[in-house]
Amino acid sequence: MELLSNLGLGFSVALTFTNIFYCFLGVVLGTLIGVLPGIGPVPTIAMLLPITYALPPVSALIMLAGIYYGAQYGGSTTAILVNLPGESSSVVTCIDGYQMARQGRAGKALAVAAIGSFIAGTFATLVVAGFAPPLAEVALKFGPAEYFSLMVLGLISAVVLASGSLVKAIGMIVLGLLLGIIGTDVNSGLQRYTFGIPELSDGIGFVVVAMGLFAFAEIIINLEHRGHREVFTDKVSNLMLTWKEFKEVLPAIARGTGIGSVLGILPGGGALLSAFAAYTIEKKISKEPQSFGKGNIRGVAAPESANNSGSQASFIPLLTLGIPPNAVMALMVGAMTIHSIQPGPQVMTSNPQLFWGLIASMWIGNLMLVVLNLPMIGIWVKLLQVPYRLLYPAILVFCCIGTYSLQNNVFDVVLTVVFGVLGWIFVKLECEPAPLLLGFILGPLMEENLRRALLLSRGDPTVFVTRPISATLIALAAILLIIVALPMIRKKREEAFHEEAA
Amino acid sequence: MQTLRERAAALAVVAFATAFVAAPAGAQAPYPNRNLRIIAPVQPGGGVDLVARTVADRLGRALGQSVVVENQSGGGGVVGSLATARAAPDGYTLMVGYVGTHGTNPAVRKLPYDAVRDFTPVAMVGGTPNVLIVPTAMPVATLPEFVAYAKAQAGKLSYGSAGPGTLTHLAMEQFKVAAGFEATHVAYRGIGPAIADILGGQTQALFPGLAAGLPHIKGGKVKPLAVTGRTRHRLLPDVPTFEELGYRGFDGVQWYGIVGPANLPAPIVKRLNDEINRMLEAPDLRERLAGEALEPMPMTPDQFGQYIRDDIARWSKLAKDRGIELTD
Numbered sequence: 001m002e003l004l005s006n007l008g009l010g011f012s013v014a015l016t017f018t019n020i021f022y023c024f025l026g027v028v029l030g031t032l033i034g035v036l037p038g039i040g041p042v043p044t045i046a047m048l049l050p051i052t053y054a055l056p057p058v059s060a061l062i063m064l065a066g067i068y069y070g071a072q073y074g075g076s077t078t079a080i081l082v083n084l085p086g087e088s089s090s091v092v093t094c095i096d097g098y099q100m101a102r103q104g105r106a107g108k109a110l111a112v113a114a115i116g117s118f119i120a121g122t123f124a125t126l127v128v129a130g131f132a133p134p135l136a137e138v139a140l141k142f143g144p145a146e147y148f149s150l151m152v153l154g155l156i157s158a159v160v161l162a163s164g165s166l167v168k169a170i171g172m173i174v175l176g177l178l179l180g181i182i183g184t185d186v187n188s189g190l191q192r193y194t195f196g197i198p199e200l201s202d203g204i205g206f207v208v209v210a211m212g213l214f215a216f217a218e219i220i221i222n223l224e225h226r227g228h229r230e231v232f233t234d235k236v237s238n239l240m241l242t243w244k245e246f247k248e249v250l251p252a253i254a255r256g257t258g259i260g261s262v263l264g265i266l267p268g269g270g271a272l273l274s275a276f277a278a279y280t281i282e283k284k285i286s287k288e289p290q291s292f293g294k295g296n297i298r299g300v301a302a303p304e305s306a307n308n309s310g311s312q313a314s315f316i317p318l319l320t321l322g323i324p325p326n327a328v329m330a331l332m333v334g335a336m337t338i339h340s341i342q343p344g345p346q347v348m349t350s351n352p353q354l355f356w357g358l359i360a361s362m363w364i365g366n367l368m369l370v371v372l373n374l375p376m377i378g379i380w381v382k383l384l385q386v387p388y389r390l391l392y393p394a395i396l397v398f399c400c401i402g403t404y405s406l407q408n409n410v411f412d413v414v415l416t417v418v419f420g421v422l423g424w425i426f427v428k429l430e431c432e433p434a435p436l437l438l439g440f441i442l443g444p445l446m447e448e449n450l451r452r453a454l455l456l457s458r459g460d461p462t463v464f465v466t467r468p469i470s471a472t473l474i475a476l477a478a479i480l481l482i483i484v485a486l487p488m489i490r491k492k493r494e495e496a497f498h499e500e501a502a
Numbered sequence: 503m504q505t506l507r508e509r510a511a512a513l514a515v516v517a518f519a520t521a522f523v524a525a526p527a528g529a530q531a532p533y534p535n536r537n538l539r540i541i542a543p544v545q546p547g548g549g550v551d552l553v554a555r556t557v558a559d560r561l562g563r564a565l566g567q568s569v570v571v572e573n574q575s576g577g578g579g580v581v582g583s584l585a586t587a588r589a590a591p592d593g594y595t596l597m598v599g600y601v602g603t604h605g606t607n608p609a610v611r612k613l614p615y616d617a618v619r620d621f622t623p624v625a626m627v628g629g630t631p632n633v634l635i636v637p638t639a640m641p642v643a644t645l646p647e648f649v650a651y652a653k654a655q656a657g658k659l660s661y662g663s664a665g666p667g668t669l670t671h672l673a674m675e676q677f678k679v680a681a682g683f684e685a686t687h688v689a690y691r692g693i694g695p696a697i698a699d700i701l702g703g704q705t706q707a708l709f710p711g712l713a714a715g716l717p718h719i720k721g722g723k724v725k726p727l728a729v730t731g732r733t734r735h736r737l738l739p740d741v742p743t744f745e746e747l748g749y750r751g752f753d754g755v756q757w758y759g760i761v762g763p764a765n766l767p768a769p770i771v772k773r774l775n776d777e778i779n780r781m782l783e784a785p786d787l788r789e790r791l792a793g794e795a796l797e798p799m800p801m802t803p804d805q806f807g808q809y810i811r812d813d814i815a816r817w818s819k820l821a822k823d824r825g826i827e828l829t830d
Contacts, residue, residue, distance in 0.1 A: 042545075043546070043573075045546070046547075046551070046571075046573065049546075049555060053559075053790075140698065140701050140702035141702060142702070143699060143702055143704040144699070184578075186665065186666075186689050186690070188828065189610070189611070189665065189689070189828035190828060198576060198577050198580050198581045198584055198614060199576055201577030201578075201580060201581070202576045317698075321701065321721075322717040322721070323694050323697060323701075324547070325694075327545055327546065330545070330546070330547030330694070331546050333547065334548070334551065334552055337713070337793040338552070338790055338793050340789070342716055342717040342720060343717055344717025344720060344721045346717070346720050407574055407576060408573060409574065409576075409581070452688055452690075455660070455688050456660050456686075456704055458686070
């Protein structure tokens with residue numbers, strides 16, 4: 001078995017004392033910055049890059065990778081405890097995770113996130129090890145037409161994702177699309193809706209929108225009900241999952257893992273899309289879809305598994321194609337090139353220790369994370385007992401540091417406040433922010449790829465249905481649309497909505 | 503007889519006065535007497551960031567002060583450039599100026615700053631050539647064959663770029679004019695996705711910087727036809743330059759240098775230029791820059807200033823000829 005001997009080589013590299021140490025350092029650091037709202041892996045890795053000059057390349061990459069998935073992991077902790085998505089992929093975790101925390105089930109939510117992430121990470125490691133080269137070929141088949149069709153599918157799923165009124169969900173998506181237009185148009189290079197403000201020329205940052213709509217708005221709402229703010233810590237139940245609950249979430253974890261592994265390989269937004277997709281599917285096949293958004297444990301398990309396997313699968317385009325799918329991966333490319341390793345298809349053959357060592361270290365890192373985090377759950381939950389008058393200024397300060405560090409610019413901090421107020425208005429209007437964020441992310445990608453696909457086809461729109469992958473995605477979107485539009489199901493939706501209102 | 507309290511008060515006054523007198527003296531302490539910052543007008547990762555961090559690291563050791571890298575991305579370098587142009591010309595704020603901020607941007611768009619008047623050129627670091635790549639499957643082996651193929655396809659070819667008005671776009675437009683063929687421009691958000699689409703066969707040509715293109719050339723999915731610059735590159739010794747093949751004016755490279763706000767005092771500029779040129783001599787630094795396929799290009803501040811003006815003129819002329827302007 002070639003795979004086994006390769007993995008054997010990988011573990012022999014990853015299990016040296018030095019590499020275990022750097023892996024540990026990476027995941028601990030990653031967890032810490034993940035927990036601190038807004039301080040993401042990008043500035044952390046950028047700051048640590050010079051230090052890695054002195055390390056052997058394998059150890060350097062193992063540490064940087066550890067920071068990356070450690071941050072994903074830590075990000076879900078703040079998402080669950082204080083409704084604060086530090087990473088784009090933990091937006092979905094907020095929906096049910098925070099509700100669970102409010103019901104005193106924060107421990108269980110954190111536990112399921114940890115276990116789900118570990119299972120997903122283990123599986124994704126195997127996927128990367130076994131199928132990276134063929135999967136990379138699949139990713140290359142995704143041209144602009146395929147991306148556009150995927151975005152169409154994603155947006156239509158977003159409608160299904162919404163638990164409340166259909167009209168409000170569509171309204172929020174459209175608002176998200178509009179906000180996404182702000183910035184420089186990729187095709188013409190012209191600026192749209194930037195009002196001559198250079199800081200807006202690259203568009204509004206995702207973290208700015210997410211932090212404003214979720215964290216700031218939540219704080220405003222909580223302060224509004226000052227006298228009788230719900231104290232959700234008196235009724236903390238068992239921290240660990242019962243066997244029955246475990247059996248209940250296992251299929252959700254499996255589905256989330258699968259979706260994440262598939263979508264994660266696409267360069268460009270795969271990990272985030274996978275969290276949304278996993279949540280949508282979980283809700284769709286659930287017997288009680290109305291319980292989603294109100295603290296359904298599977299609504300935490302599925303997206304958490306999906307984003308973890310997705311973020312690990314996103315190493316595939318990096319390692320096999322040398323194409324970084326996001327800023328963190330771009331920094332990893334930088335870390336490789338300073339050690340004179342050209343990332344790309346030849347890394348696997350020219351530096352097998354590095355390639356397989358990194359993959360093996362991912363699994364070890366995931367194991368460390370679960371071992372580290374399960375005992376910490378008790379401590380995290382205690383955090384909720386900190387009086388709110390002390391907790392919220394701390395959250396605000398960290399959020400401001402985080403948004404400032406995005407571009408070292410005060411403008412983003414101000415903008416976050418604006419979105420905080422907007423988020424508060426949305427809560428008052430009972431509009432959910434999650435579809436807005438999906439529209440905000442997918443909108444620009446969708447437009448960009450639509451126009452690019454049409455440029456490549458010289459204006460021929462049949463390109464979307466004549467290319468097989470694109471046609472399949474469009475067909476799926478159409479089926480989904482029909483399901484939503486069917487009167488019977490619409491009635492069921494309304495029932496669900498009424499129950500929710502009741 | 504002074505009381506103890508009086509004596510203490512007198513001491514305090516003396517201490518205060520000393521501190522006061524010492525303060526201006528401190529300000530006159532030789533440059534640099536506090537931390538410097540280098541603005542990298544891009545996101546972390548990539549060539550500009552690498553140059554910023556490498557220079558910061560070395561310069562810090564040479565000057566005995568910490569040099570902090572500050573990434574201020576946005577608008578293809580406009581946000582960071584604006585911050586630099588507005589900073590005090592005291593030598594404590596520098597920026598990595600590169601072909602984008604001080605070459606192609608001024609050529610194609612209206613900027614809230616003047617790339618020549620609002621900056622002081624300090625030192626050139628180095629440059630990397632661009633390389634024309636096509637899919638391996640394309641039935642051409644040389645640049646003349648490619649030109650003939652492109653002409654035969656009569657505008658059916660599409661080429662990618664890292665964005666409208668970037669070097670990868672302008673260089674290909676320059677070549678289209680020189681060789682006399684037509685091809686449709688398809689813009690991407692950065693060079694990464696543009697490379698993904700040429701690997702996937704969506705586009706048929708790309709003009710990336712050597713550092714970005716090299717791994718894929720080695721991977722065998724794309725083949726290099728020619729490089730820009732005056733001489734062949736040692737990493738691709740078998741690939742001819744455009745110059746060799748009879749195309750003039752393809753000596754523009756993706757360059758990176760250090761600039762500061764306008765009116766930087768000459769002694770400070772000289773000090774920094776000396777330090778940076780000295781560090782460009784160090785073999786281990788050359789090796790690190792080689793990872794980004796960067797060749798050191800030491801220059802005096804005056805030479806660097808002339809280089810910037812020439813580069814802007816080169817791209818401005820091309821942009822004007824081809825009607826490329828990104829303003830409404």
